[in-house]
Amino acid sequence: MKSITVSCPGKVILFGEHSVVYNRLAIVSSLSRRTTCKISESEKQTSLYLPLFEKTYTIPTEILFQSLNEIEQNEDYSEPLIKVLLVILQSVVSKKEFTNLKIEINSTIPIGSGLGSSASFCVSLAASLLIFFKKIDPINNTFTQEQLEKINTIAYKGENIFHGSSSGIDNTISTFGGIFTYQKGKIKPISFLKKNIEILIINSGIQRKTKEKVGRVRELYDQYQDIMTHIFNAMEQITVQFISEFTTKQTNTETNPLDKANQLCRICHELLCSIDVSHPKLDPIIKIGQKFGMHLKITGAGGGGCVYGFLLPNVDYSELEQELKNANLQYFRSKLGGEGVKIL
Numbered sequence: 139m140k141s142i143t144v145s146c147p148g149k150v151i152l153f154g155e156h157s158v159v160y161n162r163l164a165i166v167s168s169l170s171r172r173t174t175c176k177i178s179e180s181e182k183q184t185s186l187y188l189p190l191f192e193k194t195y196t197i198p199t200e201i202l203f204q205s206l207n208e209i210e211q212n213e214d215y216s217e218p219l220i221k222v223l224l225v226i227l228q229s230v231v232s233k234k235e236f237t238n239l240k241i242e243i244n245s246t247i248p249i250g251s252g253l254g255s256s257a258s259f260c261v262s263l264a265a266s267l268l269i270f271f272k273k274i275d276p277i278n279n280t281f282t283q284e285q286l287e288k289i290n291t292i293a294y295k296g297e298n299i300f301h302g303s304s305s306g307i308d309n310t311i312s313t314f315g316g317i318f319t320y321q322k323g324k325i326k327p328i329s330f331l332k333k334n335i336e337i338l339i340i341n342s343g344i345q346r347k348t349k350e351k352v353g354r355v356r357e358l359y360d361q362y363q364d365i366m367t368h369i370f371n372a373m374e375q376i377t378v379q380f381i382s383e384f385t386t387k388q389t390n391t392e393t394n395p396l397d398k399a400n401q402l403c404r405i406c407h408e409l410l411c412s413i414d415v416s417h418p419k420l421d422p423i424i425k426i427g428q429k430f431g432m433h434l435k436i437t438g439a440g441g442g443g444c445v446y447g448f449l450l451p452n453v454d455y456s457e458l459e460q461e462l463k464n465a466n467l468q469y470f471r472s473k474l475g476g477e478g479v480k481i482l
């Protein structure tokens with residue numbers, strides 16, 4: 139039986155979440171945590187199986203090819219996941235060409251936590267459908283640039299349903315992988331950060347919806363446009379400063395750019411707090427980091443979710459990790475960069 143499996147990464151926004159929605163420069167890296175989508179032919183109806191939620195949706199073909207307006211009236215199928223499936227599927231294949239499918243999407247990325255689970259959902263689904271219906275034909279399991287762009291464009295349509303109005307940064311990093319700056323849909327790969335930089339990611343365990351946080355920032359922007367403009371500009375300046383710390387020739391060999399990056403995390407986190415995307419549960423986590431000299435910052439939409447900090451080489455973080463364990467917090471280390479979407 140015909141079947142295809144594709145995987146793609148989650149991401150960490152190092153600097154520039156939220157301000158990127160307002161076209162400011164951001165910097166983002168892929169993570170080792172990934173989402174996989176397996177598609178095979180089905181004799182019966184089309185099903186979407188989500189092991190993480192232990193849930194299977196069975197969806198008749200006529201529903202799959204309804205418009206978004208029509209599906210919104212239908213309580214049984216109006217949730218975002220189904221709308222995302224509809225939009226992505228309809229961008230790939232016509233009703234005439236369609237055959238029933240068994241779709242399974244699984245992930246090691248914490249859901250609703252700022253690490254791009256929704257974008258990787260969209261990218262893995264878009265890529266596997268495009269291959270399954272022979273809309274793209276990767277040679278030796280390798281995507282061309284054009285094929286990646288096609289996957290990204292379709293995934294973005296789904297991500298916009300999850301996020302309301304998405305900058306496109308999450309689906310782009312999940313498609314292309316690596317580390318890059320991102321502004322208005324344009325990416326610039328960064329090579330100088332690939333030197334084994336490691337970060338610590340801590341999950342507060344507070345799940346939230348990106349759409350709500352992006353909406354909250356929009357409210358603030360509409361009320362206090364001048365102030366928000368300054369804050370977004372400052373966030374962009376942090377991205378610029380971060381890049382400059384790693385690219386400018388160091389005169390003082392004692393100064394590690396990672397020390398500066400650590401300080402920039404502190405400033406950026408405070409700016410994110412000022413636009414109301416923190417959560418009371420993050421404060422004690424930030425304090426644990428500070429106790430060991432690590433400034434943690436929100437990554438992604440905030441409102442809970444994950445914070446991250448830079449791990450300095452030759453520093454023992456076992457006490458910090460022990461405190462996180464004592465506080466029952468999930469955490470993991472990750473190197474920056476890594477492969478984008480790939481066929482398994």
Ligand SMILES: Nc1ncnc2c1ncn2[C@@H]1O[C@H](COP(=O)(O)OP(=O)(O)O)[C@@H](O)[C@H]1O
Nearest residue numbers: 188245249250251252253254255256259347348
């Ligand atoms: N593997 C998955 N299985 C089921 N749903 C998923 C999966 N990955 C993402 N989602 C959907 O994405 C939503 C979270 O998206 P979002 O609020 O953008 O947070 P994140 O920062 O994780 O991308 C979840 O509520 C869920 O509907």
Ligand SMILES: C[C@@](O)(CCOP(=O)(O)O)CC(=O)O
Nearest residue numbers: 156252254304305348438439
């Ligand atoms: C807040 C934002 O900048 C990033 C959202 O990331 P996440 O969905 O929390 O992983 C929104 C966007 O860029 O579309």
